[in-house]
Amino acid sequence: MLTAVKPQKLMAAGRAFAAIAEFHPELTAFRRDLHVHPELGFEEVYTAGRVKQALELCGVDEIHTGIGKTGVVGLIRGKSKSANMIGLRADMDALPLTEHNPFGWKSGQPGKMHACGHDGHTTMLVGAARYLAETRNFDGTAVLIFQPGEEGYAGAKAMIEDGLFDRFPVQAAYAMHNWPSMPPGTVGVNRGPMMAAADRITITITGKGGHGAHPYMAIDPVLVAAHIITAAQSIVSRNVKPQDSAVVSICAMNAGDLGAMSVIPGTATLVGTVRTFNADVQDMIEKRLHTLIASVAEAFGATASMNYERIYPATINTPIEAMFAADVAAMMVGEENVTRDMVPSMGAEDFSFMLQAKPGAYLRLGQGDGLGQPGCFLHNSRYDFNDEVLPLGAALFAGLVEQSMPLTV
Numbered sequence: 333m334l335t336a337v338k339p340q341k342l343m344a345a346g347r348a349f350a351a352i353a354e355f356h357p358e359l360t361a362f363r364r365d366l367h368v369h370p371e372l373g374f375e376e377v378y379t380a381g382r383v384k385q386a387l388e389l390c391g392v393d394e395i396h397t398g399i400g401k402t403g404v405v406g407l408i409r410g411k412s413k414s415a416n417m418i419g420l421r422a423d424m425d426a427l428p429l430t431e432h433n434p435f436g437w438k439s440g441q442p443g444k445m446h447a448c449g450h451d452g453h454t455t456m457l458v459g460a461a462r463y464l465a466e467t468r469n470f471d472g473t474a475v476l477i478f479q480p481g482e483e484g485y486a487g488a489k490a491m492i493e494d495g496l497f498d499r500f501p502v503q504a505a506y507a508m509h510n511w512p513s514m515p516p517g518t519v520g521v522n523r524g525p526m527m528a529a530a531d532r533i534t535i536t537i538t539g540k541g542g543h544g545a546h547p548y549m550a551i552d553p554v555l556v557a558a559h560i561i562t563a564a565q566s567i568v569s570r571n572v573k574p575q576d577s578a579v580v581s582i583c584a585m586n587a588g589d590l591g592a593m594s595v596i597p598g599t600a601t602l603v604g605t606v607r608t609f610n611a612d613v614q615d616m617i618e619k620r621l622h623t624l625i626a627s628v629a630e631a632f633g634a635t636a637s638m639n640y641e642r643i644y645p646a647t648i649n650t651p652i653e654a655m656f657a658a659d660v661a662a663m664m665v666g667e668e669n670v671t672r673d674m675v676p677s678m679g680a681e682d683f684s685f686m687l688q689a690k691p692g693a694y695l696r697l698g699q700g701d702g703l704g705q706p707g708c709f710l711h712n713s714r715y716d717f718n719d720e721v722l723p724l725g726a727a728l729f730a731g732l733v734e735q736s737m738p739l740t741v
C-alpha cells in the first residue's frame with residue numbers, strides 16, 4: 333500500500349498534471365504529426381528533427397543528437413543543481429506495416445506505421461520537457477532520452493554503446509509503454525520481470541534429397557523437422573520448472589518446393605523464438621535444444637545445427653524504483669488505479685538494456701481503445717495511440733523527476 337504521501341507532494345503532482353493539460357491540444361497536434369510521418373529503426377531523421385526543434389522551443393539546457401545513430405538526449409537542470417540525475421526514456425520508431433485507419437492523421441507512408449504508439453511515448457516526453465523546463469522544481473538534472481529502433485533494432489543498446497550513460501550518468505532510468513487492454517487513467521508495474529527475454533532460433537537440417545516414390549534411397553529432412561518440432565515442445569512441459577515461465581515456439585518452416593510433390597528436399601529450415609524471464613532457464617533451454625536437435629537428427633541419419641541468437645534480455649524492474657514509480661503514479665491517478673503486481677508479458681522490450689545498466693522501472697500506461705478499432709492491440713494495422721492519455725503520461729514522467737530529486741527548501 334501507498335505509505336502516507338505528504339499533502340505537498342500530492343499538490344505538486346496535481347500542479348504538473350494541470351499545467352500539462354493546458355497544452356494538451358499542442359501535444360495532440362505534435363503526436364498526430366509524428367503519426368503521419370512514421371520512420372523505421374535508425375531512420376528516425378524527421379522524428380529526431382521534430383524532437384530537437386520542440387526541445388529548443390521548450391528551453392531545454394542542452395540537446396545532444398546522433399547518439400546511437402538517430403537518438404536524441406535533452407538535459408534540463410533544476411533550480412538546485414546537485415549531482416542527482418534521472419533518465420526518462422521514450423522510443424521513436426514505427427513498424428513495417430500499412431495502416432488501415434480512416435482518420436486524417438493516418439500514416440502518409442505505405443508500409444510504415446506507428447502501430448506501437450511510440451509517437452505517443454515521444455510526445456509524452458516532449459510534454460514533460462516543456463513542463464520541467466518551465467518550472468524546474470527539482471534538485472539535479474533530468475535526462476530526456478529519445479531512442480531509436482526499439483522494434484527489433486536494439487536502439488537502447490546502440491545508445492548505451494555510444495556512451496549514453498558515460499556522458500549522462502543517471503542514477504535511475506524510467507520508461508513507460510501504452511497498454512490498450514488497460515483503461516485510460518490506470519498504471520501497471522511490478523517489482524521484477526515486466527517483459528521476457530526474446531531469443532531467435534534458426535535450425536538447419538541436412539538430409540539427402542531424392543524421389544518421393546523412393547524415400548528409402550533418401551534421408552528425409554522434412555520428417556526430421558517434424559520430430560524436432562515435436563521434441564522441442566517437451567522442453568517447457570518436462571524441463572522447465574512449473575514455477576518458471578517460458579515459451580518455445582517454432583513459427584516458420586521452409587523445406588522443398590510446393591510445386592514438386594515427389595521431390596524430397598535435401599535440407600529443411602526451422603525458425604522460432606524462445607521467451608524466458610530467468611537466465612538459468614534461458615541457458616537450460618538453449619542447451620536442451622542443442623541436444624535434442626543433434627540427437628533427433630542423428631537418430632534419422634541426418635545432421636542438424638542451430639543458431640541461437642539472444643535478441644533482447646528480460647526487462648526486469650528494480651523493486652525500490654518500481655514501487656517509487658507506483659507511488660508517483662498513485663499521486664496522479666489514485667492508489668485504486670495503480671496495479672503494483674502486474675503480470676509480466678512474454679513480449680520483449682529493449683529498455684531491458686538500460687535496466688541491465690541502471691536501476692529503474694518500466695511502467696504500463698492504460699490507453700484503452702482510443703480512436704483505433706475497438707479492442708485493437710499493439711502492432712495491428714487499425715491501432716492508434718489514444719491522445720487522451722498524453723497529459724497523464726507527460727505528468728507521470730515529470731513527477732518521476734520532481735519526486736525523485738525534490739528541492740530541499
Ligand SMILES: [Zn+2]
Pocket residue numbers: 448483710711
Ligand atoms: Zn512494438
Ligand SMILES: [Zn+2]
Pocket residue numbers: 448449450482509
Ligand atoms: Zn512498443
